[in-house]
Amino acid sequence: MVQNHRILKESPSQTAGPYVHIGCTPNAAGIGKPWAEDLGATMITGAAEGSRIRIVGNVIDGTDGIVRDAMVEIFQADAQGRLKSADEAADPHFTGWGRCACDLKTGVYSFDTVKPGRLPWVDGKLQAPHVTVWVVARGINIGLHTRLYFPDEEAANAEDPVLKRIEHAHRIPTLIARAEGEGTYRFDIRLQGGDETVFFDM
Amino acid sequence: MTTKPPGYKTRDRQWHPPGLTPAYKTSVTRSPTRALISMPTSAGEEAGPVFGHDILGPMDNDLILNWAAPGEMAMGPRILVRGRVTDDNGRGVGNTLIEVWQANAGGRYRHANEGYRAPLDPNFGGYGRVMTDAEGYYEFRTVQPGPYPWPNGMMDWRPSHIHFSLFGHSFAQRLITQMYFEGDPLIWMCPIVGGIDDAEAIKSLVAALDMAETLPMDARVYRFDIVLRGRRQTFFENRWEGL
Numbered sequence: 001m002v003q004n005h006r007i008l009k010e011s012p013s014q015t016a017g018p019y020v021h022i023g024c025t026p027n028a029a030g031i032g033k034p035w036a037e038d039l040g041a042t043m044i045t046g047a048a049e050g051s052r053i054r055i056v057g058n059v060i061d062g063t064d065g066i067v068r069d070a071m072v073e074i075f076q077a078d079a080q081g082r083l084k085s086a087d088e089a090a091d092p093h094f095t096g097w098g099r100c101a102c103d104l105k106t107g108v109y110s111f112d113t114v115k116p117g118r119l120p121w122v123d124g125k126l127q128a129p130h131v132t133v134w135v136v137a138r139g140i141n142i143g144l145h146t147r148l149y150f151p152d153e154e155a156a157n158a159e160d161p162v163l164k165r166i167e168h169a170h171r172i173p174t175l176i177a178r179a180e181g182e183g184t185y186r187f188d189i190r191l192q193g194g195d196e197t198v199f200f201d202m
Numbered sequence: 203m204t205t206k207p208p209g210y211k212t213r214d215r216q217w218h219p220p221g222l223t224p225a226y227k228t229s230v231t232r233s234p235t236r237a238l239i240s241m242p243t244s245a246g247e248e249a250g251p252v253f254g255h256d257i258l259g260p261m262d263n264d265l266i267l268n269w270a271a272p273g274e275m276a277m278g279p280r281i282l283v284r285g286r287v288t289d290d291n292g293r294g295v296g297n298t299l300i301e302v303w304q305a306n307a308g309g310r311y312r313h314a315n316e317g318y319r320a321p322l323d324p325n326f327g328g329y330g331r332v333m334t335d336a337e338g339y340y341e342f343r344t345v346q347p348g349p350y351p352w353p354n355g356m357m358d359w360r361p362s363h364i365h366f367s368l369f370g371h372s373f374a375q376r377l378i379t380q381m382y383f384e385g386d387p388l389i390w391m392c393p394i395v396g397g398i399d400d401a402e403a404i405k406s407l408v409a410a411l412d413m414a415e416t417l418p419m420d421a422r423v424y425r426f427d428i429v430l431r432g433r434r435q436t437f438f439e440n441r442w443e444g445l
Contacts (some may be wrong), residue, residue: 004395007215007290007291008288009403010213010429012404012407013218013219013379014395014407015380016227016367016378017365017380018315019303019315019365022313022327022329023331023365023367024367026327029314031327033327034329040251062232065231067232067426071314075249084243084249086249086250087249097250104329112422119245120244120245122244127246139226139229141221141397142219142221146220189281192231192232192233193235197234199236200240201212201213202240202244202374
């Protein structure tokens, strides 16, 4: 016999279910008598630095059907590459975290945010500008982590340590948002199928 | 030492439910078929949103009163849910936000897409939130939710449960799970619970009845502790803040 490491096990995940809106976005879902504003509804709270962008997209299932009951959260650096809880100098007018329930009719999610600056990788070299994306929904047993990269950052994307880790390079475009008009980027998240979005265990 | 702290321990994906659990039918078309790409946590995962106690209203952790008309209360078995949030090293996760949502005592959710014939309780909304204290302890008051039928198998009923959303101190710790109640026979029949392979993992989601803490002639107490993934530790002189 040997000593016990006394490490606890993480509480197992369970699906957020179809009614995740009750707890997380009651205002957006029209549930009524909610808090003044849903958490994560506003990322830009004042004169934030950097260029304003809008991220829009759909979550799509393995039958090409639009998932209308998903909830998407994003977390990102501010325009200078600073993170809210890690850097005291982080932009005071930018939260870095957003949450949006997909529209119950169209399934569209959207975020008004700023284009993020670059963050260091574990070896200190810079990653390409990216947004961490987390998706939960009915039918998703454990939240799915992915990343949104930008189509107008080709040089940085080419040297990004996470993108370079993807052996099947033809899947990298699933992580690169599509420019859709001035300052708008479309990022569709395909849960399953031939052009399935790359998801990470991080 | 000025190198960065050594990041978060990898999730045990054999302990969590996998993406595809066919008895839970919706998972069939919503689970990735390609392997997840593994990578260490880096700066963007090791920080997370920060919430202050100022976002909390006085009734946010009291679901019996936070929707009720003045002088009214929600109907159902009155309970307190108490517990502690720690990381897997056993350290309390203090000042972190917990969001909860649930059906009413009859198993009916207050949601536009919900059509179960059990009635709404006019005095029950079904959501709340609470911040852990400095040591990771939390408590909220509610009514015990009822089980409800759902369109999966023809005779599937969810056990009584409360949904929990946890932020921890970093985006790497983000977790949504469900709390079940000690003694409920539906737990062991449920395809959502059954997506978890290990019976010990299932038991870790079942809150224990704590009669010793019961408020006499008022409310029973259920104890539900939650564990979030922890950082790898750097021993001895290289301890990082918070470790």
